[in-house]
Amino acid sequence: MNILESSTHGGCQAVINEIEHQRALMMDLHDLILPILDPYSGQEKLVQQLFQDIFSCSSKVISFLELGDNNSGKQANLIKYKRKGSKNNMEGYMLEEEPKEVGNKRRKNAQHIGSVVTQAPYFDGYQWRKYGQKWISKAKHFRSYYRCANSKGQGCLATKTVQQKETDGSGKVRLFNVDYYGQHICKKDGIIHPYAVETTSHSVPIVHDNQSSISTFVNNDVHGIQDESYENLFVVPDMPEYFTDFTDIEMARALEITSMNLPLISEDIWA
DNA sequence: GAAATTTGACCATA
């Protein structure tokens, strides 16, 4: 049972407990990773920021659950979405999206599940098929559209979009926004998702007295709920722009190479 | 030859 389902069924406290446990595990991981990073390479700063954002995300979820969400009791209404004018009209059932969502108002056939910001090809355990690519106005990079590979076989309606974010100006770090829409109803192939890097994009550091450094960051806005765990957080080097075109199979291959070469990996491997 | 990807066109929405 995922977070959304849990909250819907009155299991908020259990979810909060799980998130708290996840935070504790993340703290352990933080303490393990930080000492082995070179403070002069810039990686330490990046990793610190990633941990901050991860904790920010979990804080948001906890606050969201504790305060209670007016939307939590709403049932996703199943509607039939039929595309006008297409040769093969879609007859599948779609999740009706609440119209208030900011940033994806045009999308009516799927619910925004969450977002991931990744520095690397992000293999999330699902097989995806690319079905479109578009240049987005006011963006320097195109957006790729993927749907679950089981959309045909199992009728899974999950989709995601991948778009390279604007860099921080240094050009050294490329980040990719991955937005997920619609719940998977297909069976996963048993592959876990070992290379999540970051979850949210905004956080404000607030110092608390009696907590460790990693737990001192509190969110100030609410993003989509992350449905992935980060027990295997992993940072991979910068990658060339063409990685945005990777299928998940290609991502898995690339990451296999990466993991074999770390920690002595050089930029050359991506050339 | 089948499967996956690319790409231009179509359609819905703001």
Place this chain on the structure above:
DNA sequence: TATGGTCAAATTTC
């Protein structure tokens, strides 16, 4: 009417 999401034929890859 501009923009973004999806379709489906064409093309590429395996």
